[in-house]
Amino acid sequence: MDPYVLLDVRTDATQAEIKAAYHRALLAAHPDKNITSTIDIAALKEAYRVLSSPELLKNAKTGPRPAQIVSLSDFTELPAGDVWEHPCRCGANYCISASDMDAGRHLVPCASCSEVVWVGYEIVEE
Template identity: 55%
Template sequence: MNHDEDDCYTLLGVQRSASAKDIKAAYHRALLAAHPDKKPHSKSKDIHAIQQAYRVLSDPVRRAQHDSDRQRIPAGPRPAQVISLAEFDEVPEQERWTHACRCGGSYAITGADMDGGMHLVPCTSCSEVVWVGYELVKD
């Protein structure tokens, strides 16, 4: 499942600024469109996903949590894995950390990258990307 398919707004076909009335109307339209009488090959999981999206967006607390969760997901390539900075090898003289990729290449992150909030790090040899976990310490 891709990032957009699990978004409640996308499932109901509404904008993030949609009112409660707009969300309810979109929910009914989506249910009708997915109904087995209208769409014979519709799966019950389609209807379940629509119902779940409505439950989330019709409840202000759940909607706020959904919006918050969606903002934390990085845009761009999906990381192949999450790796703690503690698993990287430090190269102190370069203020750089490296980690071997399974292709034989490596991932590299610098102190400047971390100061800039970078977490997605590409391999130097292949197209794989990892998410590097770390916390900045304030001086």
């Protein structure tokens, strides 16, 4: 997940704003403060680590790097239609929908692990 979204800060936030947002998010996610919280504290810590490091921050701004390029023809169309899936090496699947393709999205994350693939396809004009 995008560390800026996770900590709810702007991309031009100062280090002081990032630190304050991190502490707010930790308090909101703390089990003693919010029993029903579904926020992963480890993910918050990782987001803060990334946003507080100039080198990691540079990589966060460039987005995920795909593990491999996979052709849409290697995906399996699901019976419901308009959704295709491809197995990840972790055992879960990558899924891409017709609306993703209409929007020009090529980077597809695994449903379970942190792997991302670049899906190759062409949009056919009718």
